[in-house]
Amino acid sequence: MKPSVKRGSGELAQFAEAQSALQRIAVLVACGAPEIAVFNAAAKELGQLVGADTANIVRYEADGTATTVAAWSRSGTLFPVGTNMRLEGRNAAALVSRSGRSARMDNYADAPGPIAAVVRAKGIRSSAAAPIFVDGRLWGVVIAATTRHELLAQHAEMRLADYTELIAIAIASAQARTDLAASRARVVIAVDEARRRIERDLHDGVQQRLVALALQLREAEASLPPEMSEVRELLSAVTSGLTGTLDDLRQISRGVHPAILSQDGLRPALRTLARRSPIAVDLSLDLDGRLPEPIEVAAYYVVAEALTNATKHAHASLVHVTAAVWAGRLHLSVRDDGVGGADPARGSGLTGLTDRVEALGGTIMISSPAGQGTHIQVELPLERCN
Incomplete structure (x- = not known):
């Protein structure tokens, strides 16, 4: 087979592999999979796509640090999920943070900073990184690295960049779901607070006034002379109706927001x-x-x-x-x-x-x-x- 044909076949296979990886990530995003599931899948797919031994998705924090939110490795994990380190010195994550563009490092021998020190200790030889933008803001970075003597493939960082948009969609989707859930929770809490105020107003205001009126009617009824039996019966009927109304109000009050629940x-x-x-x-x-x-x-x-x-x-x-x-x-x-x-x-x-x-x-x-x-x-x- 001619070299050009072999090269064409290899490129076609790589393209098919990339599309398959892209489709698997897209399915997770479309199905509303949890953010961590999408992140872990993306780290694995993108790491394997560029022939890496390890891959991480890292979120940039406002305090100048970076937090690992997804990790994949063929052997030992480089930076486990939850790892937080300062973006000091020279490393792939810091380069992307400062420039907002894809970057790679093929030599960490003399690189300064705590991240570079961990990378050297883990035997990382070469790394490629691509930025993740969410709503126009630099959210984080995906980093793939290898411990082998061979460097990562040429333009590996550009291949990563081709697929970070899906990660951004997953982040935006997860954030939208989180914001919606938080909004719904605020509405529920606000309604409950309104119920509590209504219950308190009914108990401390309307009910107390009705009780006072009922007592006054009972006193008036008791003070009437015997010959005013018709008036006494009328007052008794009004008092009974008022007492029934009070009972109904108590039931409504309990249904609005029961005091015993709060207390x-x-x-x-x-x-x-x-x-x-x-x-x-x-x-x-x-x-x-x-x-x-x-x-x-x-x-x-x-x-x-x-x-x-x-x-x-x-x-x-x-x-x-x-x-x-x-x-x-x-x-x-x-x-x-x-x-x-x-x-x-x-x-x-x-x-x-x-x-x-x-x-x-x-x-x-x-x-x-x-x-x-x-x-x-x-x-x-x-x-x-x-």
Whole structure:
């Protein structure tokens, strides 16, 4: 085979390999894979693409340091994920940071700085790096390196640069999801704060005035002479109506934002829900101390909505509620023995619960086959709300 044909075949194979790598990364990005999964896959694909022995994706920090966010290696990892070092001296990451352009270093023998010292200690001979720009800002760098005596392929840094746009898309996509989740969480917390203010205003204002009016009517009724029986009956009827209105207001107040939840926490609030439930509730609560307030509120409303549905729609006779914390998450389960058939897609309180749980970074699963009851399972991360 002629050299030109061999060269053409080799270039075609390299192109096909590059496109395959690109497609695998693109699929992860399109599917909304977690940022770390995309980063690790990209580091591996790009490292192998240029024939490197190790590859890292590094984020530039505002304080002049760089943090490794993804690492791949054929043997030992050069800079593990989470490594943070100052961009001092001469190294591929520092060169890109200063110029905003692709760079390579084929000799670290006399390079100054802590990063260069680690590179020498790990036996790195040659490295190539390409910048990652997100929304027009230099976000970080992808670096590929080799421990072999042979240098990285010519223009390896340019080949890396050809594919950093996908990494930038993944970063922008992940940031957008993070921003959206944070925005939803802020909305949920703001709504809960509004509920709390309304509950406080109802309890400390309207309810107290209604109680005072009812007492005044009772006093007026008691002070009437016997011959004014018709007026006494009228006052008694007004007082009874006022008392009923007060009871209704108390129920509304509890539904807006129960004071016991704010004052005493999730365990007492769930016990109160169970006592007030018209159907039997079996509680199993493994909860020690207070949880972050947004988590307690979300869990409370999940149980409250589930009990309401079990009573009004599922015609259940028993509801099992379990709540426990492990592995940094609240695990909540509500299962009834009702008729099933609940469908959040048709629009109901379950839809609102789903929005609330997901806004806090949690997950909710609802199983409600016809005739087999409804089971709601919720997991809520605690650390996100601290």
